[in-house]
Amino acid sequence: MGLVTGVCTFLYHFPQIYKWLLKPYYIASFLMTVAFPVVRKAPGLCEHLATQREDGNSCDFDWREVEILMFLSAIVMMKNRRAITLEQHIGNLFLFSKVANVILFFRLDIRLGILYFTLCIAFIMTCKPPLYMGPEYIKYFSDTTIDEELQRDSRVTWIVEFYANWSSDCQSFAPVFADLSLKYNCAGLRFGKVDIGRYGEVSQRYRVSTSPLSKQLPSLLLFQGGQEIMRRPMVDSKGRAVSWTFNEENIIREFNLNELFQKAKKLSKGRGLKGDHDNSPQPSEENDADTNTTESKKDQ
Template identity: 25%
Template sequence: MASASPPKAARPLTWIDDINFMLGSGYYALNIALTATYVVVRENYRHKPLASQNMLIFGEVNDFESWERYLGFLCGMYGLFRAYKARSRQAAIASLVDYAQIFVAVMALVCSPFLLAYYVIAYLLIYLLFPQPMLPLHERLDKLTPEAVLDDVRTPGCDTTWVIYHYAPYHRECRLVAPVVADLAARYATDRLKFGALDVGEFTKTAQRLGLDLSAVSPSLPALILYDKGEEVARLPYKRGRGGLAGGGWTGKDVVKAFELDMRYTRSLQKAEGKKAQ
């Protein structure tokens, strides 16, 4: 069976939910707290000679406030652009945190190489000691195993359509895109249109059979596969003619269009109503 107790219908996540979830994790809370210590660094170094005073690669940028304005503009613009292009709200928040860290790290180098070393060590310790959070998918999607896929999903003529999220917990994009799938499940899941999650990082043979690369930077993860009547009918990302991948940066809108979820949702409701009428 897919799961001992299927998840209850959940409302779509909001910005507040995503912010609370990320700030509630030790990883992001400590990273933000460490980045905020830049206020102390600024007070201590803005009137002191800088370690970068003789660096000419940036022209006339040779005092603290000039460096701050220059780097603040660059990191701010890149961070906002990456947040705007992000695949999920959590990915947008993570991008802003990343570029804030880059800003602090470069400003630390400008002030003192030793200060940069302290920051690098501190960030590294947080990365090693505190796991990056991932939305608990089992609360919103059916938790699947390879056996459950064979029994419940790939049964020939199965009258339930399945959308299965294939992920590996150590893969950054898998963690950040999980809320997208959770939102789709909240909007479209019915008794005849179900959403499940399969940890291919744990079930590596299944990943090999599906042609999924399990490296931490794999472009084939996360993968979303649509099964209808027991057969795979669509996948994101999908393989192109010469073996390359297309649709690797898929978003919720891409899934709705490629998997025709609006049509399938309406059809599943009609089937349910027809069954009740009988």
């Protein structure tokens, strides 16, 4: 059933996948993902490879390789059960396929294993996944502007994402947070982001760890009157993040976005609160938002 669902999801999103594969990051990832099957099946090359098959056919997978590939499929399906976006589904496939390829190449020939592992290291160091550059109503903070903006008007509620560009979870969450900002942004309810991978002092000030082991990236904090009201994921007494799924439904429910949005709209009308953006997109506002987004991400 999981396989059928995966195939249906792939076919439904195929136009988006096709566009992604035109980008260098995804082209390189795809080639590295299929590297071992291509080498094992390539005419003129596979005849010279070692094999443990009883029939001696070195151009087909042996039983151990089939076992590793089946285990890879099971791991990818398990990880994708918690995936939120299509980027995460494809990212999990690329990641665990590369790990499996390293094992398969080392098992086949240590020279091929070293070569493939070296290519993986070079890929990680030189090729980064593309940043989300779609529409959003999000204010990007720096270490000098975040405190001032959060405390500027006590009537404004802020939902701020603390993220790092190197975090794959943050990159996958970007379109989800952007979509929420388009739906719920108004003068009294604003959305912001701060790159704590770049501004280390901010991470210390707001107690959000950038360590991959802490699993606090991304973190969403709700501010009212400049004071933190809640955050997700929560952090236990040992400084470890409590597991929490960053999907749109969970965020709307946990942060009471529908209620906050209605209160913010009433507050804006009652007190004449004016913000940079209204919830309904207008040409001039959209241009300002896109310009702000582009400038912020160019600097990062």
